Amino acid sequence: MLRSVIADAHRLVIKVGSSLVTNDGRGLDHHALQRWAAEISALNRAGKAVVLVSSGAIAEGMQRLGWRMRPKALHELQAAAAVGQMGLVQAYETCFREHGLRTAQILLTHEDLSDRTRYLNARSTLLTLLSMGVIPIINENDTVVTAEIKFGDNDTLGALVTNLIDADALIILTDQRGLYTADPRKHPDAKFVDEAEAGTAELEQMAGGAGSTVGTGGMLTKILAAKRAAGSGAHTIIASGREPNVLSRLAQGEAIGTQLVARTSPLAARKQWIADHLQVAGRLTLDDGAVQALRTDGVSLLPVGVVDVQGAFLRGEVVSCLTFEGMEVARGLVNYSADEARRIMRVPSKQIESILGYVDEPEMIHRDNLIVVSPATGKAK
Numbered sequence: 597m598l599r600s601v602i603a604d605a606h607r608l609v610i611k612v613g614s615s616l617v618t619n620d621g622r623g624l625d626h627h628a629l630q631r632w633a634a635e636i637s638a639l640n641r642a643g644k645a646v647v648l649v650s651s652g653a654i655a656e657g658m659q660r661l662g663w664r665m666r667p668k669a670l671h672e673l674q675a676a677a678a679v680g681q682m683g684l685v686q687a688y689e690t691c692f693r694e695h696g697l698r699t700a701q702i703l704l705t706h707e708d709l710s711d712r713t714r715y716l717n718a719r720s721t722l723l724t725l726l727s728m729g730v731i732p733i734i735n736e737n738d739t740v741v742t743a744e745i746k747f748g749d750n751d752t753l754g755a756l757v758t759n760l761i762d763a764d765a766l767i768i769l770t771d772q773r774g775l776y777t778a779d780p781r782k783h784p785d786a787k788f789v790d791e792a793e794a795g796t797a798e799l800e801q802m803a804g805g806a807g808s809t810v811g812t813g814g815m816l817t818k819i820l821a822a823k824r825a826a827g828s829g830a831h832t833i834i835a836s837g838r839e840p841n842v843l844s845r846l847a848q849g850e851a852i853g854t855q856l857v858a859r860t861s862p863l864a865a866r867k868q869w870i871a872d873h874l875q876v877a878g879r880l881t882l883d884d885g886a887v888q889a890l891r892t893d894g895v896s897l898l899p900v901g902v903v904d905v906q907g908a909f910l911r912g913e914v915v916s917c918l919t920f921e922g923m924e925v926a927r928g929l930v931n932y933s934a935d936e937a938r939r940i941m942r943v944p945s946k947q948i949e950s951i952l953g954y955v956d957e958p959e960m961i962h963r964d965n966l967i968v969v970s971p972a973t974g975k976a977k
């Protein structure tokens with residue numbers, strides 16, 4: 597049976613769990629890292645942008661510090677993570693260098709993804725790294741988080757990163773073949789789930805907690821991650837990281853692991869989110885040429901077509917686009933704040949840098965982040 601999800605994906609997030617990365621806590625599994633690096637490099641050469649979310653800092657730190665038992669105190673876990681993270685990124689950098697690829701370390705906290713400005717900065721940095729062919733390697737910034745605000749497991753972080761960069765798919769590599777109808781460690785007769793729709797209550801009932809001593813979330817956090825990823829239209833595959841050539845075989849369309857399918861496409865999900873936004877943060881008035889182009893050509897809105905800016909919005913907020921007469925033409929996620937937008941309105945995009953001193957994007961609103969409102973019905977489409 598063939599599956600097209602990974603074969604068709606342009607942008608992928610791959611998450612590897614602690615048990616795999618650290619050989620069930622016995623120390624970094626250099627062979628496994630080499631295998632994934634070789635496979636990810638091949639995906640990269642095939643034109644896919646890949647972000648790696650890797651756990652294992654605490655398990656590796658414990659190993660390096662000679663700690664047999666996982667400590668309970670948060671500051672000890674954080675100390676272990678700080679030691680282990682060094683080993684982790686060093687090992688990845690070495691493995692990817694053999695394939696001529698650079699890596700970048702990104703450590704994220706909850707606040708980085710809940711604060712709008714930091715969210716957009718993280719997004720821009722990741723997209724910039726991907727456009728340069730660099731492999732970003734992400735983990736939670738364990739050293740600075742407190743128990744209350746921890747992602748806690750990297751499955752959740754993987755899903756948030758999937759949404760952050762609008763990835764088409766999330767691959768979660770773990771120590772099981774995929775999802776079973778119950779935890780196979782406790783129920784040897786549990787049945788393998790080949791494919792299901794992400795986000796259903798039945799899936800959550802099947803999933804249990806962590807199986808190994810080093811993993812944290814178990815299958816439940818993976819199922820919830822798939823639900824979260826599906827919210828932005830991304831599909832999830834849960835598969836064994838020990839399966840030979842797992843990533844290349846998935847990319848060739850082989851049906852390995854459990855596929856949790858999102859019902860809507862990423863673009864449709866984002867556009868629906870914009871359409872559902874009742875409150876707009878500001879208004880842009882467009883000239884006739886821009887109105888016409890948005891309505892008939894499905895293009896992006898450029899600063900040159902904007903003649904007036906109202907409101908006090910931030911970059912990334914939803915704004916409404918109006919005709920001179922005040923009729924809504926479109927709405928979308930704006931790339932510049934209200935102050936910036938006022939300074940660059942009526943201006944060709946190539947002059948943005950000389951006015952602002954930097955360019956975030958050449959468009960005021962990119963067409964992927966824009967929905968046109970039908971003049972007849974006033975409804976978003």
Ligand SMILES: Nc1ncnc2c1ncn2[C@@H]1O[C@H](COP(=O)(O)OP(=O)(O)O)[C@@H](O)[C@H]1O
Pocket residue numbers: 612613614615616651769770771772774775776777778779780781802803804805806807808810811812813814815816
């Ligand atoms: N329904 C299920 N199907 C498969 N594995 C399950 C299920 N419920 C619980 N598990 C457990 O989840 C474990 C994987 O999660 P975890 O230990 O957190 O690994 P990781 O470090 O890869 O995130 C498996 O080893 C398994 O024992």
Ligand SMILES: N[C@@H](CCC(=O)OP(=O)(O)O)C(=O)O
Pocket residue numbers: 612613614615650651652653654655677735736738748749750751810811812813814
């Ligand atoms: N940030 C932690 C990862 C948390 C964790 O254990 O995640 P996982 O093994 O994916 O369930 C670490 O690097 O140790």
